Amino acid sequence: MLEIRNLVVDIDDKRILNGLNLTVNKGEVAAIMGPNGSGKSTLSYVISGKEDYTVVDGEILLDGENILELDPAERAALGVFLAFQYPLEIPGVGTMTFLKAVMNAQRKARGEAELTTPDLMRRVREAAEELSINQEMLKRPLNFGFSGGEKKRMEILQMALLEPKLCILDETDSGLDIDALKIVADGVNALRSPDRSFLVITHYQRLLDYIVPDTVHVMANGRIVRTGGKELALELEANGYADYRQQAAE
Amino acid sequence: MGADVKPLRTAAEAALIARFQAAANSLPGDSATGRRRTEAFDRFEKTGLPTRRIEEFHYTDLRALLRDAPEPAARPDAAVAATVLAHNAAFPAPLAIPSLDFVNGYLVSQPPAIAGVDIVALDAALAAGDALTGRIGALELAQDNPMLALNTAFMAEGAIVRVSKEAGDAGLQLRFANAADAPFSSAPRVLVIVDDGASLDLIETHAGASGLAYQVNAVVEIIAGDGARVNHTRINAEGDAAQAVSTLSVSLGADVRFSSFGLTTGPAMSRHQIFLGCAGEGADITIGGATMLRGRQFADTTLTLDHAVPNCNSRELFKTVLDDESTGVFQGKIIVRQHAQKTDGRMMSAALLLAENATMNNKPELEIFADDVQCAHGATCGQLDDDLLFYLMARGLPRKQAEALMVEAFLGEPLEFVAREDVRDNLVALVEGWLAARG
Ligand SMILES: Nc1ncnc2c1ncn2[C@@H]1O[C@H](COP(=O)(O)OP(=O)(O)OP(=O)(O)O)[C@@H](O)[C@H]1O
Numbered sequence: 262m263l264e265i266r267n268l269v270v271d272i273d274d275k276r277i278l279n280g281l282n283l284t285v286n287k288g289e290v291a292a293i294m295g296p297n298g299s300g301k302s303t304l305s306y307v308i309s310g311k312e313d314y315t316v317v318d319g320e321i322l323l324d325g326e327n328i329l330e331l332d333p334a335e336r337a338a339l340g341v342f343l344a345f346q347y348p349l350e351i352p353g354v355g356t357m358t359f360l361k362a363v364m365n366a367q368r369k370a371r372g373e374a375e376l377t378t379p380d381l382m383r384r385v386r387e388a389a390e391e392l393s394i395n396q397e398m399l400k401r402p403l404n405f406g407f408s409g410g411e412k413k414r415m416e417i418l419q420m421a422l423l424e425p426k427l428c429i430l431d432e433t434d435s436g437l438d439i440d441a442l443k444i445v446a447d448g449v450n451a452l453r454s455p456d457r458s459f460l461v462i463t464h465y466q467r468l469l470d471y472i473v474p475d476t477v478h479v480m481a482n483g484r485i486v487r488t489g490g491k492e493l494a495l496e497l498e499a500n501g502y503a504d505y506r507q508q509a510a511e
Numbered sequence: 512m513g514a515d516v517k518p519l520r521t522a523a524e525a526a527l528i529a530r531f532q533a534a535a536n537s538l539p540g541d542s543a544t545g546r547r548r549t550e551a552f553d554r555f556e557k558t559g560l561p562t563r564r565i566e567e568f569h570y571t572d573l574r575a576l577l578r579d580a581p582e583p584a585a586r587p588d589a590a591v592a593a594t595v596l597a598h599n600a601a602f603p604a605p606l607a608i609p610s611l612d613f614v615n616g617y618l619v620s621q622p623p624a625i626a627g628v629d630i631v632a633l634d635a636a637l638a639a640g641d642a643l644t645g646r647i648g649a650l651e652l653a654q655d656n657p658m659l660a661l662n663t664a665f666m667a668e669g670a671i672v673r674v675s676k677e678a679g680d681a682g683l684q685l686r687f688a689n690a691a692d693a694p695f696s697s698a699p700r701v702l703v704i705v706d707d708g709a710s711l712d713l714i715e716t717h718a719g720a721s722g723l724a725y726q727v728n729a730v731v732e733i734i735a736g737d738g739a740r741v742n743h744t745r746i747n748a749e750g751d752a753a754q755a756v757s758t759l760s761v762s763l764g765a766d767v768r769f770s771s772f773g774l775t776t777g778p779a780m781s782r783h784q785i786f787l788g789c790a791g792e793g794a795d796i797t798i799g800g801a802t803m804l805r806g807r808q809f810a811d812t813t814l815t816l817d818h819a820v821p822n823c824n825s826r827e828l829f830k831t832v833l834d835d836e837s838t839g840v841f842q843g844k845i846i847v848r849q850h851a852q853k854t855d856g857r858m859m860s861a862a863l864l865l866a867e868n869a870t871m872n873n874k875p876e877l878e879i880f881a882d883d884v885q886c887a888h889g890a891t892c893g894q895l896d897d898d899l900l901f902y903l904m905a906r907g908l909p910r911k912q913a914e915a916l917m918v919e920a921f922l923g924e925p926l927e928f929v930a931r932e933d934v935r936d937n938l939v940a941l942v943e944g945w946l947a948a949r950g
């Protein structure tokens with residue numbers, strides 16, 4: 262599904278990703294953990310196509326196709342979805358208006374017919390219910406005045422509605438209370454399927470109790486420095502990142 | 512001649528002077544009206560077409576912009592008028608509201624029959640010495656404006672509308688359409704009197720043929736009596752080569768609820784000046800604007816709001832979107848007189864620049880002479896937020912569509928000032944049409 266080869270990325274002449282290699286197979290849930298500033302969010306932005314970065318070297322293949330030349334909308338149409346660490350507020354755009362626009366834009370890009378308003382409303386309402394998002398929130402401008410946890414749930418709602426191939430979750434657990442964490446994890450687990458891959462960025466083992474990963478990667482100084490099974494998360498929880506900081510610096 | 516220094520006249524000014532001298536005796540009205548015309552023209556002649564040296568025209572040098580003063584068009588016959596109106600509708604979806612129609616500045620329709628609403632043609636009212644003509648140009652605040660004075664000097668085509676309480680919630684459209692074989696000028700004038708306790712939705716639309724360099728100097732005056740309610744919406748969708756100067760002069764009695772919203776998008780050059788005076792306490796005022804410019808368009812909105820009495824609220828919100836090499840101007844002055852205590856006035860102008868070579872000039876001002884007031888003003892000028900653009904694109908919206916959504920969101924707030932859904936839907940359609948044309 263996703264294959265990243267020797268990815269080197271700069272921002273303003275500062276190296277952030279430094280020869281990163283990563284493979285996520287079809288249907289796999291891969292977790293990425295790593296110290297603050299190691300480049301996790303940067304990686305998620307570069308996969309999604311944000312412009313501020315200079316890709317110096319390497320490639321990102323989605324189902325074998327290099328997506329580096331595509332803009333974010335084209336990547337989204339191919340099935341890339343990023344649940345943002347800090348979702349943005351859009352004053353003046355109603356949540357429903359927004360959802361209709363994005364769902365139909367992707368359908369159009371894939372050559373599918375646009376959804377009728379009743380069909381759209383029904384889908385949104387059902388998905389919102391699953392995530393305990395109340396209808397009142399859907400009437401407000403997108404993310405406007407939402408709490409941190411509500412914004413995260415809204416990200417997962419969009420993910421559920423857009424049915425992406427590759428879901429990147431950047432610290433979706435931060436800012437969630439324990440109940441919300443379970444709701445969000447259930448929402449994510451419901452989307453797990455043999456055709457869909459996940460890249461779950463988190464600082465906390467706790468999320469991985471609910472969304473059990475197939476693989477865990479440790480990222481430090483802009484590259485993946487260790488890969489293991491879900492037990493690696495427990496080890497990190499116990500020992501911290503001291504070893505890896507050392508290793509990456511060598 | 513003495514030692515008077517005569518300013519050099521431009522071709523346009525010379526033409527206007529000659530035209531006034533030639534026409535003065537044939538313009539409608541009695542000798543008192545004639546004196547008013549002469550006074551008004553003298554006032555105009557003193558400054559000529561306004562230049563940057565006049566503070567209110569600092570960004571809009573009409574002397575340089577209006578290089579000639581084309582002759583008025585001939586009065587169109589009924590068939591021509593109907594065609595021009597049919598081809599120059601400002602609104603995509605026609606409104607089911609009676610209308611007064613103007614073509615190339617001439618009143619071409621019979622006044623619609625609306626219960627409780629009296630409408631007379633301006634030239635007829637002037638010729639007959641109708642008492643209501645005495646209420647034309649009453650707002651002191653606008654007195655010195657040279658373009659208003661110029662309109663007063665030549666006034667003939669237009670209407671006087673009087674809405675009584677018996678009309679209930681009345682609605683009236685003023686539809687101005689322009690198209691001719693050659694450039695022309697027009698100076699229509701409409702006076703709308705809304706009696707004490709009466710209510711009116713007034714929708715004023717201006718549209719015209721593209722590629723035609725016509726000039727408009729239009730005036731709409733609104734006098735609202737105590738307890739009246741007026742919702743005014745104005746669309747400037749003049750042709751792309753037009754130069755359109757317009758004045759909205761508003762006098763409000765006590766406890767009036769007044770709102771005015773203006774959408775400007777069409778002409779090469781526009782200057783919309785709003786003068787609003789509160790003569791009675793307790794008025795509630797909302798003035799909004801949305802301006803969308805592209806190419807080399809230039810649009811100026813200049814607002815002067817005079818809180819002369821206590822206890823009035825006003826909200827002003829203007830949004831301007833500028834693409835390509837367009838230029839926008841917003842000047843807003845709120846005056847709060849010494850005894851106008853408890854005035855609550857808030858004015859905001861925000862601009863969104865879609866291109867590097869677009870320019871916005873914002874000049875909001877407060878002149879406060881009272882001490883117990885709440886007033887604020889602000890002006891912003893920004894670009895589309897890159898992070899937000901990325902967010903929307905990462906959800907699958909192509910760049911242009913993502914930008915369009917952000918522009919619509921930006922313009923949305925002042926559009927909410929428009930209470931009528933049929934009008935607001937048309938405004939949204941105009942915004943969407945403008946965005947779609949960005950490609
Ligand atoms: N726009 C920018 N300009 C300069 N440096 C940046 C910019 N964005 C990120 N960086 C730097 O890149 C490095 C990686 O940042 P990134 O946000 O990817 O880390 P992270 O692993 O997601 O951290 P956290 O765990 O705190 O979320 C940091 O040192 C950060 O300061």
Ligand SMILES: [Mg+2]
Binds near residue numbers: 346432
């Ligand atoms: Mg991060």
